[in-house]
Amino acid sequence: MRVVITGIGVVSSLGIGQHPFWDGLMQGQGGGRPIQNFDASAFPIGRAAEVDVARITPSWLAAHTTLPPATFSPWDVGDLLDRKVSFGILAALEAWRQAGQPDLESAWLSLGVGLEYARLAQFEALLDPAGNIDWRRAAPQQLRVPADRCGLRIAELLSIGGPQALHCSACASGGIAMAHGASLISRGRARIVICGGTDSMINPLGLGGMSRLGAPSPTVCRPFDRRRDGLLMGEGAAIFVLESAEHAQARGVEIIAEILGSGVTQDAYKATAPRPDAQCSSQAMKHALTRAGLAGVDYLNAHGTGTRLNDPVEALAINSTFSHPPLVSSIKGAVGHLMAASGAIELAACALALKHQQAPGTLFLEQVDAECALPGLLKTPQDAKIRTAMSTSFGFGGQNAAVILGRST
Amino acid sequence: MSSLGVVAIGVTTEIPAPRDQAEARARMMMSRSALLASVATAQCCAQCCARSCPDWSERHGVGFYLGVGASSGDTRQLARLVSRSMNDGALDLTLLGTKGLRACSPLYSFELMNNFTLCHPAIQEGLTGPNAAFLSRGMGTALALDAAFTSEADRVLVGGVDTPDHPIAAAEARRAGAPIGEEAAVIFALSRSEAALARVFEPQFWALYTGPAPQLVLLAGDNDCLEECHRSWPEARIEHRPARRHNLAAGPALLWLEAVGQLAQYQRVTTIFQAVGETAFRVDWARP
Numbered sequence: 001m002r003v004v005i006t007g008i009g010v011v012s013s014l015g016i017g018q019h020p021f022w023d024g025l026m027q028g029q030g031g032g033r034p035i036q037n038f039d040a041s042a043f044p045i046g047r048a049a050e051v052d053v054a055r056i057t058p059s060w061l062a063a064h065t066t067l068p069p070a071t072f073s074p075w076d077v078g079d080l081l082d083r084k085v086s087f088g089i090l091a092a093l094e095a096w097r098q099a100g101q102p103d104l105e106s107a108w109l110s111l112g113v114g115l116e117y118a119r120l121a122q123f124e125a126l127l128d129p130a131g132n133i134d135w136r137r138a139a140p141q142q143l144r145v146p147a148d149r150c151g152l153r154i155a156e157l158l159s160i161g162g163p164q165a166l167h168c169s170a171c172a173s174g175g176i177a178m179a180h181g182a183s184l185i186s187r188g189r190a191r192i193v194i195c196g197g198t199d200s201m202i203n204p205l206g207l208g209g210m211s212r213l214g215a216p217s218p219t220v221c222r223p224f225d226r227r228r229d230g231l232l233m234g235e236g237a238a239i240f241v242l243e244s245a246e247h248a249q250a251r252g253v254e255i256i257a258e259i260l261g262s263g264v265t266q267d268a269y270k271a272t273a274p275r276p277d278a279q280c281s282s283q284a285m286k287h288a289l290t291r292a293g294l295a296g297v298d299y300l301n302a303h304g305t306g307t308r309l310n311d312p313v314e315a316l317a318i319n320s321t322f323s324h325p326p327l328v329s330s331i332k333g334a335v336g337h338l339m340a341a342s343g344a345i346e347l348a349a350c351a352l353a354l355k356h357q358q359a360p361g362t363l364f365l366e367q368v369d370a371e372c373a374l375p376g377l378l379k380t381p382q383d384a385k386i387r388t389a390m391s392t393s394f395g396f397g398g399q400n401a402a403v404i405l406g407r408s409t
Numbered sequence: 410m411s412s413l414g415v416v417a418i419g420v421t422t423e424i425p426a427p428r429d430q431a432e433a434r435a436r437m438m439m440s441r442s443a444l445l446a447s448v449a450t451a452q453c454c455a456q457c458c459a460r461s462c463p464d465w466s467e468r469h470g471v472g473f474y475l476g477v478g479a480s481s482g483d484t485r486q487l488a489r490l491v492s493r494s495m496n497d498g499a500l501d502l503t504l505l506g507t508k509g510l511r512a513c514s515p516l517y518s519f520e521l522m523n524n525f526t527l528c529h530p531a532i533q534e535g536l537t538g539p540n541a542a543f544l545s546r547g548m549g550t551a552l553a554l555d556a557a558f559t560s561e562a563d564r565v566l567v568g569g570v571d572t573p574d575h576p577i578a579a580a581e582a583r584r585a586g587a588p589i590g591e592e593a594a595v596i597f598a599l600s601r602s603e604a605a606l607a608r609v610f611e612p613q614f615w616a617l618y619t620g621p622a623p624q625l626v627l628l629a630g631d632n633d634c635l636e637e638c639h640r641s642w643p644e645a646r647i648e649h650r651p652a653r654r655h656n657l658a659a660g661p662a663l664l665w666l667e668a669v670g671q672l673a674q675y676q677r678v679t680t681i682f683q684a685v686g687e688t689a690f691r692v693d694w695a696r697p
Contacts, residue, residue, distance in 0.1 A: 042506030084569045106615075113544065115521060116479050120502050123491040133488035138580035146581075147481060147544055163614050163688070165552045166544040168477065176541050183559045204502060208490075208510045208516035264539040266473065266531045271438055272520055280537050287561070396519065397528030399540060 003182040003259040004408070006248050007241035009196075010348050011087040012335045013049035013234060016064050017094060017149050021335075021345075022352045025360040026381045030334030031220055037083070038204060044211040045218065049234035049336025056086045060196050065093055071157075078145035079153060082117035084341075087237035088150040088198035089157060095194070098157055100253045105224030108162040108190040109151055110181035111239075112148065112173025112197030114340040117145040118205045119212035125407035150198050154239075160194055168340070171303070172264075173197055174238070174403030175393035177344030179262035181242050182403075183353055189245050197344035198237035204282045215307065221337075223362050225376060226369035234336020236332035238344035240351075242298060253322040255408040260294065263287025267398030273309055274394060278317035280387045282398040285321045285392060292404045296324045297388040299359050300376075301346045304330020305337055310394065312371035317392075325375040333363035343393035343401055350389035354407045359384045410611055411558060413565075414697065417460060418536070419453025419596040420666060421445055427560075433535070438479040440520045443460035444530040446570040451593035452502035453566060457598050460605055465562060465598070473540040476550025478571035479578060486513045492509040526570050538562040544570060545658035551612045552690065557599055558611050560594045568596035569662035573655075581626025587663030587685045590655030604697035607669045613691040616625035616642030620643075623679035623693070625671055629653035629664050630683035638681065645679075656684050661692075668694040 010017060013032070014024030024030055032047040036054045040046045053060060057080065058072035066070070072080075079085045096102070099143050122141050128134040151164040167177040175198030181195035201210065210216055210233060218228030239297070250254050263284040269275040289295065300322075303314055318328065331349055337346050361380040368377060386407070393401045424444050427433040436444060457465035463470075494500055494509035519525060525620075527542040539560050543549035550569035559563040572592040573579050582589045599609065613624050618641035626638050626647045631654075653660050661682040668678040674695055683689035 012579045019666075042503040042508065044506070044510075098653065099589075115523070118487075118683075120491060120505070122499065123487075124495070124500055127492065127498070133484075133491060135484070135576035135580070138576055141580060142584060143577050143580060144479070148546065163548055163552060163690075166549060168522075168542050169527075169540075170522055170546045173524075180541065180556065187559050189555075189559070204505055208505065211515075211519065212510050212513060212515045213518055214515070264541070266528070266537050267542045268531050268535050268537045271525065271528060271532065272516070281535075395523050395524065396522060398532065399524065399528065 001186045001187065002245035003185045003242055004245045004248050004255045005240050005257045005351055006243055006253045006255060007099030008351055009239045010092035011051060011090045011343060012236040013051055014335060016090055016120055017346065025331060025334055025349065026090035027357060028361065028363060030363055033335060035202060037202060040207060045207060045216045046263055048051060048231050051235055052088065052204050056080050056083060061086055064090055078119060078142060079149055082145040082149065083235060083291040084114055084198045085149050085153055087200065087380055088154050091196065091237035091239035092154045092158060092194060093240045094138060095241050100251060100328045102251065104158050105161040107160050107192040107194055108184055109155055109164040110158050110177045110193050110195045111151050112152050112167045112177040112340045112344060113147045114199035114201060116147045117203065119143055121264040122202055137217040138254060143247060158276040162190065162409050169399045170397055171339055171342050171399040172393045172395030172399040173340035175403050176264055178344065178347055178403050179264055182262060185242055185244050190351050191243060192240045195242050196239035196240060196343035197337060199338055199340040200235035201339055202233055202235050217306060220364045221306035221333045222364045223333055224368055224372040226367050228306045228311060231305055232332060232336040234338045235343060236338050237341050238348040257408055258406045259353050260404045260406040261288045261292030262403045263402045271397060274313045276313060278313050278320060281317040281394055281400045282321045285317065285400040288390065288402040288404050294388060296322050296327045298386045298389045299353055299384065299389040300326045300328045301391045301409055302328055302330045303392050303394045304332055315374050318374055322326035327359050328374045329360050329362045329373060329378040331360050339371060341398055343391060345390040347403055350405050351389050353386050353389055354405060357383060357386055359386065412608040412610045413557060413599040413601060414606050414607055415607040415669060416598040416600050416603050417453050417456035418666060419449040419456065421448045421452065422591065422593045423685055424448060437445055438516050438519050441527050441572045441574060442478060442481045442526040442570050444659055445572060445594035446526045447530045447533050450534055450566060451597045453500055453596040453598050454534050458649060463568055468535045470536040470538040470562060471536045472560045472565035473527060473531055473536045474556045474567045475542050475554035475564060476522050476545030476553045476569040477526040477542045478545060478658045480521040480523045481572050481575045482517065486517050517643055546656040547660050547682055548687050550658050550661045551690045554613045563597050563601045566596055567599055569658040570594040571658035573657060588652055588655045590657040590660055593659035595659055595666050607672055607697055608695045610693040617681060617689060617691045623677055624675045625678045627668055627678060627680045630689050634681060635681055654683060654685055665692060672696050
């Protein structure tokens with residue numbers, strides 16, 4: 001059974017919606033800005049690819065969803081504090097509306113989500129007079145916003161009646177969620193799946209933890225560049241409506257793209273580093289190609305985080321997979337690393353590349369590192385004949401995902 | 410309805426001492442859930458080999474699907490971070506960005522990522538196949554089992570791992586009025602071609618009460634579920650397990666473990682699981 005995409009919704013630092021996202025990529029915009037949603041002035045890193053809203057409120061959500069503010073009145077304050085909940089809602093609504101607002105009573109949800117949000121301010125009440133945390137005081141407090149609030153709020157808003165699969169596979173979550181959603185349809189388990197990813201780690205604990213790892217760049221993110229020195233933290237969401245081709249045709253809706261194949265593997269190497277021989281990451285790409293019945297793709301949207309470790313390993317994986325090198329770019333210099341949503345937003349870039357017959361560039365790439373030499377690597381956006389596009393995601397812990405989209409026929 | 414063979418089961422409700430220095434070092438980066446998962450997965454894989462199942466000595470390509478809970482990272486580090494960030498009884502972001510962050514290990518983030526509950530045992534056992542970690546309050550663990558049926562891998566490990574032994578998790582369970590479950594990791598080794606202990610059928614998310622009447626039903630569900638079971642299967646023995654309805658990822662897997670144990674007496678056992686606030690799902694088990 002063919003699996004097709006009939007709706008796409010995107011939220012990113014380039015704007016709310018798929019159009020500002022794509023237009024921004026094509027115009028070479030992005031690259032992060034000083035963080036505004038909390039005071040990060042004392043943090044090691046103070047820039048991120050933040051969605052342009054300092055504080056999410058019911059009226060802000062109402063304005064961007066064109067739903068009445070009362071829709072969001074039942075929301076717990078935690079749902080508003082955890083930005084990924086709102087981003088998921090916005091993206092899901094856009095996708096659903098583009099798909100013609102199908103009935104989702106028997107639809108499934110397959111969503112990549114980030115970590116639960118820690119409400120650090122609530123911990124203040126747990127301190128005993130000596131300044132130590134006394135956990136016995138925790139009973140009446142809600143100390144974190146569970147990660148499944150994203151799924152609950154999306155399902156509630158769109159009346160999704162089927163099971164909710166919430167994928168927590170770090171940076172590979174979005175890609176794995178898309179692969180899972182496609183398999184549910186191709187094997188007849190579901191007729192429609194709302195699928196994608198949403199995440200925001202641009203909060204004190206998220207930014208602090210990543211800074212402590214030394215992961216973010218102190219300047220800009222330069223994927224595959226010899227001067228690369230880390231990633232750009234990003235936030236946002238990309239959500240899709242997936243259904244069988246027959247179901248979409250019966251509904252008379254436009255098919256945007258088709259999911260041709262996917263591959264998921266595990267490095268099983270080290271917790272803190274990718275497998276240096278790229279065997280398993282390459283295997284994920286090869287599995288996707290085999291299942292799609294393809295020898296190669298025209299465009300590959302790389303994981304391309306801009307870290308010292310990731311980029312050369314990924315270049316090795318790509319060069320060892322493709323005998324005919326595809327066009328390659330990474331959008332993480334522009335929109336940042338969306339963590340659990342990165343695979344999803346990068347698949348949105350692939351779908352829009354297929355639609356517009358253009359490939360995004362790699363913002364801030366100037367001097368390609370010899371270790372990252374890729375014949376088709378693009379610095380700037382360009383027109384291109386694109387019939388097939390692959391997105392790759394390589395998560396912390398070694399989870400690898402590759403998903404291939406094909407042009408709607 | 411398609412089925413998979415159950416080759417072995419690994420289960421642990423406690424963490425043994427490390428076997429050597431290398432294991433002790435590896436554990437330093439693990440959350441409690443990751444530790445539990447690693448112990449149970451090692452047990453399960455060892456059982457597969459002990460049963461002289463030739464395919465299981467080579468684990469390249471074995472699939473791995475887990476229902477995992479919220480992160481269970483070391484709260485002492487979190488406590489230090491907060492304590493060092495306090496100024497006059499209030500959280501101070503300037504202090505957090507400087508002293509607070511330095512109170513944590515640089516690798517603390519890896520403990521907080523709940524996918525590491527899957528990644529650490531995968532690294533330990535060399536499981537390179539298709540994989541996914543499902544955030545679970547019960548349903549995620551069922552979806553992990555469901556994923557096994559659609560996996561490209563012929564051999565998969567599936568289970569649920571979670572712990573309430575985490576002050577945040579315990580506090581939130583009390584706040585929600587949900588029963589506090591037990592810490593556990595339960596891992597099933599499943600195969601398309603072998604069945605040593607049992608056969609397991611595809612999870613059912615709708616039409617739970619139709620089909621052939623089971624002999625035994627193990628139910629972790631609300632009173633509506635209980636009534637529906639009695640109405641649909643008046644001849645079946647129905648054993649209610651309300652304490653299993655806690656919102657931890659290991660809950661369904663513990664019910665499934667009990668089902669396999671009952672196959673000595675019953676040809677076929679049906680499990681219906683419904684965590685608090687979730688929809689119910691059904692999994693059937695039969696003798697090999």
